[in-house]
Amino acid sequence: MMTGIVRVETPTYIILTYGCQMNERDSEIIAGLLEESGYHEASSLEEADLVVLNTCGVRHTAENKVFGKLGQIKVIKSKNPRMKVALGGCMAQLPEVRGRLRKLGVDLIFGTHNIHELPSLLEKSGTKGTLVGVWDKPGEVVENLPDRRAPGVSSFVNIMYGCNNYCSYCIVPYVRGNERSRASEDILAEIRRLVEEGVREVTLLGQNVNSYGRGLAEEIDFADLLTMVNRIDGLYRIRFMTSHPRDITPKLINAVGSLERVCEHVHAPVQAGSNKILQLMNRGYSAEQYIELTEAMRAGIPGVAITSDFIVGFPGEEEEDFAQTMEVVKKVEFDAAFTFIYSQRTGTKAFTMENQLSRTVKTERLIRLNEVQYKLALEKNRRLESKVVEVLVEGPSKTNPAKMTGRTRCNRLVMFEAPSSEVGKLIHVHIDEAKTFNLLGSVPEGNNLQ
Ligand code: SF4
Structure with a gap:
């Protein structure tokens, strides 16, 4: 029997996230905005009315993955006329990429600085061609956006956005803009709310958390912020990443070493061990200064784990330079490391540098570096056996x-x-x-x- 009830279908979405923790956190906000606009999460690409790709532009490999996925989505979309495709994240900020995206059936391109505009942009999109809603420069930090956090006892909390460092290989300052810190009261309120919801560990996120506070009206630095977060009852652990080695101060080392909820782990990417390469990378420290810093961290933070990133095969890296990187690896004895082959990124200073290395040389050096680093990591882990x-x-x-x-x-x-x-x-x-x-x-x- 007909009941007269009309079934109203709610639109569904799926988010595909690429890249770093900053993007994972942005995807939680994108999910919150969509759910507030009446969308529900789809269980597969085929079922989704809206596909959002939150992209990474740091390496060409990440970009190629997105283009591959878009090809697959284009086929699915051809069978589902309701489907819209929106693309955000770092790739959306790169004008040279947008032309290619248009050809792949993307309905909306939105940027890293205006995620909060996504619902209104979606309403305007899908009528003719690709709508581009990208801000070239960041505005004020927008607070109190809805979010849908990944369930769990551990959560990411942004404390700042953007970066002022302009490392010569990195696209982040161009796609994420200059540094902007969040007011401490907003960060503390967010963490208190998370603790009430059952979160026990937070990771404070920023491209360079050590420069937290610069430009804020309040007098505050990262060590002060850690001290404030450490007072939140019900929170068991505080982590943070990433730390630019140049900005790790004695005050910060003292805070990490003395605040009971702050975990003894510092991710401080050295990237290379040759001073010539560090200078070309515009990193702002020498290998000797970095080693001194790790000694100060080991003295000031009992039991600290130090982890790093490495870029192998930077333009101009000779065998001698690579040997110096291997020396730093052995000397510091990193607890873990993320190792990458240098990827030429359009729009960065290193893109036009001379003496780009062949893929073969870069791969061979990466294998050698990993061999040594993995051995050291295993040895360090073995020291914990029976403990x-x-x-x-x-x-x-x-x-x-x-x-x-x-x-x-x-x-x-x-x-x-x-x-x-x-x-x-x-x-x-x-x-x-x-x-x-x-x-x-x-x-x-x-x-x-x-
Ligand atoms: S510190 Fe350097 S590597 Fe890190 S985000 Fe900023 S520019 Fe990129």
């Missing part, structure tokens, strides 16, 4: 759902068996076996920390 460490239980492992995962204060990933009731708790875990990228452990009886 008991504090772990914040995050939830079932993605690779082995029968096990739980969590991290040590030093950011090492641990897998162990535990009931789901332990999620969100700090527990003791005995380390049974060390691997290069994680630790396998077991939970001793009656060893909860809360």
Whole structure:
């Protein structure tokens, strides 16, 4: 029997996120804006009325992945006339990329500075061709945007946007704009809200968190902010990334070493070990200064884990320069490192530099670097075998759902068996076996920390 009830279909969306944690956090805000506008999350690309690609422009490989995906989406879209495709993130800020995007059936291109405009831009889009709604420069930081956070005990919190450093290989200052810090009261209010919702760990995010506070009306630096966040009851752990080595001050080292909720882990990318290359990269420190800094961190932050990024095969890197990078790797004994082959990025200073290296040379050096770094990481992890460490239980492992995962204060990933009731708790875990990228452990009886 007909009831007279009309079924109103709600539009659905799916977000594909590429790149760094900043983009992951932006995608949470994009999801919040869409849900506030009446969208629901789709379970697959085929079912989505709206596909949002939140892109990364840091390396050509990331860009190529997006173009590949757009080709696939174009086929799906041809069978689903309702579908709209919107593209945001760093690629949207690059004028030379936009022409190609138009040809791939993108309905809307929106930028990194005006995410809050997404709902109104979507309404205007889809009638003729590609609508470009991109701001070239950032405006004021927009607070109180809705978001849909990834569920879990750990959350990202932006403390600043943009970067003023202009490292010669990096596109970020061009696509994310100059540094803008959020007011401390807004950051603290957001973290308090998260804690009320059950979050136990926050990672304070920025391209260079150490320069937090510059340009704000309030007198505050990053160490002061850590001190304030450390006072929030119910929060167990505070992490932060990324730190430009040049801006890690003795005051910050002292704060990380003395504030009980701040974890003993500093991600301080050195990028290279040759002073010639560091200068060409415009990094603002020498290899000697970096090594001194790591010594100061080890002295001031007991048990600190120091991790880094490396770019191998920068223009002009000779075998001698690469050998100096290997020296730094061995001397500092990084706990972990992200290693990359230099990728020529249009629009950066390094793009036009002479002496670009062949892919073969770059790949061969990357393999050598990884071999040494992985060996060092394994050795360091082995020092934890038979020890008991504090772990914040995050939830079932993605690779082995029968096990739980969590991290040590030093950011090492641990897998162990535990009931789901332990999620969100700090527990003791005995380390049974060390691997290069994680630790396998077991939970001793009656060893909860809360
Ligand atoms: S510090 Fe350098 S590498 Fe990091 S975002 Fe800024 S310009 Fe890029």
